[in-house]
Amino acid sequence: MKRVLLTILILSACALPGCSKNSSTQSAAAAPKPKIIEVAAAKVRIEEVPRNVESVGTLLAYEEVTVSSEVEGRVEQIHADVGDYVTRGQPLVSVVPEELKYLLSQQEAALHQALNKLGLKDENSELKDDTEVPEVRKAQADLYDAEQKYKRAQFLFQTQVASQQELDEAKARYDAARANYDVTLHQVQNLKSLVRQYKASVALARKKLRDTQILAPFSGSIKERLVSVGQYLRVQTPVYSLVNTNPLRLKTDIPEKMAPWVRVGQEVQITVEAYPGQVFRGKVSRISPAVDEQKRTFMVEALFNNDQKLLRPGFYAKVSIATDKKDRVLLVPASSVLYTYGTNKVFIINGGKVNARDVKLGDRFGSNFEILEGVNPEEEIAVSDLEKLxxxxxxxVAAK
Known part of the structure; x- marks a missing residue:
């Protein structure tokens, strides 16, 4: 029995080292090897690029006005509503004209009466000589007759045929005729002034009658209708809001340091949220001569053709102004930049491993980013599978 137990103990002791060795071998075989990720790569390069001015702005109507009534009266008819396109001079509102027609007839009657006294046929006729007026011709004839009689009386008095009384009477009639002639000429001058006054009154009455048709001041679209049929209008009562949306104006603020870069006539590109991916092009039309002291910016205005009516006043726009300024900058593909936890990173490839490095971005040029800080020229960077790195x-590095 003792011999059997001894044999078992010896076999057990011999087996233990073998088991331990097999276990270590299996553990080593099970340990995972480091995974190698295949990535596309590019080099940081230096290029000369044109500088664009990037900003944001708002589109505005080229012209916008509130059309108001210039006469008092009741609205008889509405000719346009919100969204309608109207041309310059097109009627928008008709006001009842009856009362103004009566006023015009009254003013025309007074004018014609004054014209008849001057011997004129109509208001377009002009008086070239005051002596052509019938009353003046009559006063002139009376004066001539009195003067001749006075001269005869003087002759007869000198020849002692006429008495002193007859001479005095002839002189009195002559003086009265001259005074009447002078008064008549003065009355003609007053009558001519009165005719001018009546003509002005008639012209004003005609204008008021025309103003019963409220017309569009320019071609554009109705933004808002502020009046209804039957409403009584007073002078300056708003009736419509009218906008001209072709072209459209863009206003944007540009940092003062970029003032030397921007000039009238430069191309401006904008994008709006309503049409993602679509670029609209215009040109700089005006530049403010002053800088806002609070914001340290200056205003730039651009015009955009809007024949297709895609753009609307009030649209928020992202703005890019092409300039002539060029700089040599460090560029990397946009696909090489990973934004994570509030920072931008690139992965530098060196010796088969990557090193994550924070970078400071500048402007974007197409599919590339300008790098202001964080990389050096000719460094190799990963441009794919960044989220795995x-x-x-x-x-x-994958073969190109």
Missing amino acids: ENGTQVS
Whole structure:
């Protein structure tokens, strides 16, 4: 029995080292090897690029006005409503004209009466000589007759045929005729002034009658209707809001440091949320001569053709102004930049491993970013599978 137990103990002791060795071998075989990620790569390069001014702005109507009534009266008819396109001079509102027609007839009657006294046929006739007026011709004839009689009386008095009384009477009639002639000429001058006054009154009455048709001051679209049929209008009562949306104006604020870059006539590109991916082009039309002291910016205005009526006043726009300024900058593909936890990173490839590095971005040029800080020229960077990378990740560069 003792011999059997001894044999078992010896076999057990011999088996233990073998088991331990097999277990270590299996553990080593089970340990995962570091995974190598294949990535596309590019180099940081230096290029000369044109500088664009990037900003934001708002589109405005080229012209916008509130059309108001210039006469008092009741609205008889509405000719346009919201969204309608109207041309310059097109009727928008008709006001009842009856009362103004009566006023015009009254003023025309007074004018014609004054014209008849001057011997004129109509209001377009002009008086070239005051002596052509019938009353003046009559006063002139009376004066001539009195003067001749006075001269005869003087002759007869000198020849002692006429008495002193007859001479005095002839002189009195002559003086009265001259005074009447002078008064008549003065009356003609007053009558001519009165005719001018009546003509002005008639012209004003005609204008008021025309103003019963409220017309569009320019071609555009109705933004808002503020009046209804039957409403009584007073002078300056708003009736419509009218906008001209072709072209449209863009106003944007540009930092003062970019003032030397922007000039009238430069191309402006905008994008709006209503049409993602679509670029609208215009040109700089005006530049403010002053800088806002609070914001340290100056205003730039651009015009955009809007024949297709796609753009609308009030649209918020992202703005890019092409300039002649060029700089040599560091560029990397946009696909090489990973935004994470509030920072932008690129992955530098060195010795088969990547090193994550924070970078400071500048402007975007097409599919590339300008790098202001964080990389050096000719460094190799990963441009694919960035979300799989971290410091020390082993990578292989895919063949181009």
